Structure formats: structure tokens, C-alpha cells
Amino acid sequence: MKLKISASLNYRIVEPAELMLQIEAADGGGQRVIDAALDLKTPAEVVRVPAAAGVCTPVWLRAERALDVAYRAIVSVERDGADLAALAAVPLHRLPAEAIPYLNESRYCPSNKFHAFVERRFGDAEGGAKIRQMRDWIESRFTYAAGSSDAETGALDSFVERRGVCRDYAHVLIALARAAHIPARMASVYALGVDPPDFHALAEVYLDGDWHMVDATGMSRPGECARICVGRDAADIAFLTAYREVRLIEQTVTVDRA
Missing domain, CATH: 2.60.40.2250 (Immunoglobulin-like)
Structure with a gap:
């Protein structure tokens, strides 16, 4: 496309x-x-x-x-959107050097605070199937609300409030993925069909030896996004x-x- x-x-x-x-x-x-x-x-x-x-x-x-x-x-x-459920997690000792920093918590994604929740809510799934469950959980329980967050809002705030904009959805998904020991980073993209039209943010997770776009807002698809930049969280991709x-x-x- x-x-x-x-x-x-x-x-x-x-x-x-x-x-x-x-x-x-x-x-x-x-x-x-x-x-x-x-x-x-x-x-x-x-x-x-x-x-x-x-x-x-x-x-x-x-x-x-x-x-x-x-x-x-x-x-x-x-790029084509992969079937997340078919993607396997990469063993930690086999991760490439570029993926390792994205296992750790960052300014807006305090993943260490989500370990217990991830184990309790998503503990029965593995790899891409776990990521898909996380994405679906966020999309179904959060409300997209312009103006509901600001530059200080992090994943924990959004998790509690259950609302936000694209950056907040992405922060929560990244924090949950890292809490499950799956590398996750944030990407800024130009996305077709985003409403309102703007710079868009989504997550990318490292599965089966490659990075895969995952949009917890449900507004975009990987094959309709042009990547701009990637980083640990919103601080890196502004x-x-x-x-x-x-x-x-x-x-x-x-x-x-x-």
C-alpha cells in the first residue's frame, strides 16, 4: 500500500x-x-x-x-500484519542486543509494578497469544478520551483511570508486555484512518525474531502505518x-x- x-x-x-x-x-x-x-x-x-x-x-x-x-x-x-497468536516469544538468552533495553521499565512504563497483574490475568497464555490478550483487554476496557492525559501521565495512571489517548494505550501495553518479559517499544507512525488525524503512537513487540506493530486503540493496522521513530516510551519519540x-x-x- x-x-x-x-x-x-x-x-x-x-x-x-x-x-x-x-x-x-x-x-x-x-x-x-x-x-x-x-x-x-x-x-x-x-x-x-x-x-x-x-x-x-x-x-x-x-x-x-x-x-x-x-x-x-x-x-x-x-509489511503485513502477522497473526499474533502464531508468534512465539524469544527466550531471553537468545534476544539480540538491540531488543534487550526494551525489557526494562522506563519513565512512562513502570513495568515492574505490573508483574502480579500480568501473571494473574494473562498467566495462562504465552508469546504472541499473551500479547493479543493484553491488546484486546486494553481496547475493550479503556475509553479513548482526548484531553484526559498530559505530558506527565504514565502507564500506571492510565491503567487506574482506564482512559487516555493513543500514547496512553501504547504505554499500558508496553508496560504489560515488559512485565511478561517480552521486549516492547513505542513507535510514532503516520496511520491511515486515525480519528482525529494526528501523529499516532502504538506499541511494537519483539516476537519470533522480529518487531511487530500492535495498536491497542484498534484504530490502525500494520499494513497501513508508516513508521517515523521508535523508543522506550513517549519521551523518545516526540x-x-x-x-x-x-x-x-x-x-x-x-x-x-x-
């Missing part, structure tokens, strides 16, 4: 600031960037950071007064990280079939 992607960010910068931008679709890892352009409409110093194929392409900016940027791309998505005060003026994201 080919996706036509466009995104625009318009921010006011209170004082000269260093910014990290992560909005470009990754090339590789089940997708191919056919055409893309990043247009900075306001003056800024730009430094691109080399990244692993299929992961992300961070861009560092130093800007004054305003950030006005537009991104467009055509991405061919070449589309814009500012090291000074910035104020949002306008932001838009659209994803269509190309």
Missing part, C-alpha cells in the same frame, strides 16, 4: 531554541520512502542525525522567533522536543491512500 502523507507544524519560539524534530517517515523496516520533502519556511540552522534503517531520522534545528515547517511524503508500506519555551500556533497531519 502507498500512503500520501503531509504534516505541518507552526510554533512561536519565545527565545532562541534548540529543537529536535522527528516527523520524517523512516526508510526501511517494512516500508520504502518513494518521495519526500521537508520544507523549513522560517530560517533555521539544520543538522541531520544518521540513524539506523527503518527507525528514524532526527533533525536538529536552532531557530528564533518561529518554527514553520511542512513535510510531505509518499511511502510504500510493505515529534518535537524543545529545549526552550515554545508555543503551538497550528499543527496538521493528513494520511491518505496514494
Whole structure:
């Protein structure tokens, strides 16, 4: 499937600031960037950071007064959604080095606090079947509610409240997976059919020797998502990280079939 992607960010910068931008679709890892352009409409110093194929392409900016940027791309998505129940967990001693950090708790995903719940609720399942049960449990019990969480909300908060947005659903699934000793990371994606249209967040779990996208909101499918970036949790995959005060003026994201 080919996706036509466009995104625009318009921010006011209170004082000269260093910014990290992560909005470009990754090339590789089940997708191919056919055409893309990043247009900075306001003056800024730009430094691109080399990244692993299929992961992300961070861009560092130093800007004054305003950030006005537009991104467009055509991405061919070449991954199929696997049957989770058919995927086996990888024994811990056979995990590749890149997967090991995603076994551990992180700022927004305190997985160590979920061990007892995971064993009690999902202890009879293994591997991908356990992940599928976790995903279904979250989707059926949580309410998607815009504005119900903020930058300080973590998986434990969302678990208690039983509501949130895509980042909160992903945080809970990641925490549960790690509590079951299955590597899990967070991905930012451009996803077809997300409502409201925006940067979308979901989980990726390491099963049967590869990473697999799992969206606990139920709004997206792996074959209709273009990965932007991956990390331990929302702190690593933010589309814009500012090291000074910035104020949002306008932001838009659209994803269509190309």
C-alpha cells in the first residue's frame, strides 16, 4: 500500500531554541520512502542525525522567533500484519542486543509494578497469544478520551483511570508486555484512518525474531502505518522536543491512500 502523507507544524519560539524534530517517515523496516520533502519556511540552522534503517531520522534545528515547517511524503508500506497468536516469544538468552533495553521499565512504563497483574490475568497464555490478550483487554476496557492525559501521565495512571489517548494505550501495553518479559517499544507512525488525524503512537513487540506493530486503540493496522521513530516510551519519540519555551500556533497531519 502507498500512503500520501503531509504534516505541518507552526510554533512561536519565545527565545532562541534548540529543537529536535522527528516527523520524517523512516526508510526501511517494512516500508520504502518513494518521495519526500521537508520544507523549513522560517530560517533555521539544520543538522541531520544518521540513524539506523527503518527507525528514524532526527533533525536538529536552532531557530528564533518561529518554527514553520511542512513535510510531505509518499511511502510504500510493505509489511503485513502477522497473526499474533502464531508468534512465539524469544527466550531471553537468545534476544539480540538491540531488543534487550526494551525489557526494562522506563519513565512512562513502570513495568515492574505490573508483574502480579500480568501473571494473574494473562498467566495462562504465552508469546504472541499473551500479547493479543493484553491488546484486546486494553481496547475493550479503556475509553479513548482526548484531553484526559498530559505530558506527565504514565502507564500506571492510565491503567487506574482506564482512559487516555493513543500514547496512553501504547504505554499500558508496553508496560504489560515488559512485565511478561517480552521486549516492547513505542513507535510514532503516520496511520491511515486515525480519528482525529494526528501523529499516532502504538506499541511494537519483539516476537519470533522480529518487531511487530500492535495498536491497542484498534484504530490502525500494520499494513497501513508508516513508521517515523521508535523508543522506550513517549519521551523518545516526540515529534518535537524543545529545549526552550515554545508555543503551538497550528499543527496538521493528513494520511491518505496514494
